Amino acid sequence: MVPHEKGERVPLTISGYDAKKGTVSFAFHEVGKTTKELGCYSEGQEILNVTGPLGNPSEIKKFGKVLCIGGSIMIAPLLLQVKAMKAAGNQVTTVLGARTKEAMIMEKEAKTLSDKVYVATDDGSYGNKGLDFLNDLLKKEKFDRCVVMGPVVMMRDVSAITKPFGIPTVVTLTPIMIDGMGMCGVCRVTVGGKMMFGCVDGPEFDGHQTNFEELILRQRTMLPEERLGSLLWETSGGCKCGGNKA
């Protein structure tokens, strides 16, 4: 998505669509300049360009028992998968993770869509504290597949937990992207010792084969510039939408 003439190209995961109305929806955190700016757009305001959907479609079929784990803002697109997995005849257990109780989103939706829902927060202010409870859950119950969408650290930790249980684990990787069509290689990740492009070979990869440490370092390569861009935008007045946002 490119917001305007001078904007960046940013990748966003689709979190819903309505084929009848011809709409797609995205959920994002306002973390950098572009997302903050997008957050200021008012209803009906035009976005310069949206290209997509890009990347490979998710593998949806009947696996049996599926464990869907979503963290933070990625809960929104995860629920789309939960819905699809359910429709494909799977029994779905959903785990929602967030930093704090206040940051938890879409719990109600998750409950209507899944057979069972667990919640967890980093600080323990709501539900389980951290994801360690998964160890106990996996000892008790057998799952045929695990789908994780969330911050890289969370996907890394979940993959480490599911590995000893031998549960095929699919992670949705979010490297930096520019074109999203395989032309720049900024999205390269190492999976199973091989170089892959997140945008065209992914976004879903085998969590047990992914080099998460490299991905974490690569995600940070432009951090100083990103901070600068965001800061400059804010100090130069930031949101000019008339103040309907905090």
Next chain:
Amino acid sequence: MAETKPKPKLNKKAVEMAKQEPKVRAKNFKEVALGYTEAEAQEEASRCLTCPKPQCMTACPVEVPIPTFIKCIKEKKYAEGIAAIKTKNALPAVCGRVCPQEVQCQSKCVIGKMGDPISIGRLERFLADWERENGSQLPPKPTPTGKKVAVIGAGPAGLTVAADLIKQGHEVTEFEALHVGGGVLSYGIPEFRLPKAIVQNEVNYVQKLGVDLRLGNLIGRTHTIPELMKEGGYDAVFIGSGAGLPQFTGCPGENLGGIYSANEFLIRVNLMKGYLFPEYDTPIRIGKHVVVIGGGNVAMDCARCSMRLGSDVCLVYRRSRDELPARHEEIENAEEEGLVCKFLAAPVEFYGDERGWVKSMKAVCMELTEPDAKGRRGVKVIPDSEFTMEVDTVIIAIGQTPNPIIQRTTEGLQSDPRHGTITVNEVGKTSLDGVYAGGDVATGAATVISAMGAGKRAAKAMHEYLTNKK
């Protein structure tokens, strides 16, 4: 009414084209070469002998009527001159700037045997620039044929096919994945060599002819080719998706921060205007000591962009100067701007600091082997010749292969498993009925004009196909 004029004395020296001073231009992104004035164009054109059997034309991949347009310049009939070029070439402002004329038209110019060949490229550019300033004329509208064509990719190949087929009366939709048209002309070749306003102008011309350009459409994902033909009702498809898949060296450490593919670097700098960050939102982080690996036009462009962003640049190329595949003019320009070259060397490994940012590169020295049957010289590593360079940015410009998405998502479309190129016959027909391809996607990375030549041939074949199809 042939005029009889006394034979002019042959002037062996070509009229030079003014350029920005190296010291000045190495710090800005404005166009390096400034173009001929009218008087200079007149003088250069007057050197042309208007040969009855022009050799220059035979060496032009799209057969631009060179002597005709030069004669028009002599007679100050500029509108006629540009119209003559445009019968064969829809992108003269581009070709006048980036074609390797030294190995094409100008290599066959008879005056070249006695002195400098006529500066055909510069004259072509003069007419194209004249037209941009004086307004362009559209050819008369053809009668519609009722046939629909989909063109994939708005690079030189796709734009050529679109322009040629719409002039024949077919309805043309052009699908482009990026948010701007132009292909490599927009995302790859830098502003200082080919101003983006000029590319945009050429894209606009094709749109003015009536082509419906749809940006943000990645064919293979947003629609597939079978969908276009069945549900979209397109009678024929042209694939001009280019060669944009970057190649990496495979050396350990290549995924460190500060190591860019040439495409990433150029897309950030040119397409997203990273050199104007933070006015434009896309950042580019570049260190003081930049190494560019490679020796083609792409490598030169990366090196020259880096110098303009304030870095010292060393080009590391595994063959020697004589084998550099870049355009001669650009090598000279780059060296004038301060490029340092390390020939006969190749990287082996990259090392990073604790934040995962590249800090040094180990390389080895190479030597050329005896020429093979085709006369091309290989290279081999000199044992125990390793050395280390301190670097903080590395740009890998060792080639691009065809974008693979269409090949992967189009059943029955034959492609070469090793090179990724779509298999075509001499007129660009693929293994699928009604589907044609050309340009870099069929040849591997080549040149603007060869992509346009392929587009011309395919457009002709497609027109025949469409005419014979009931």
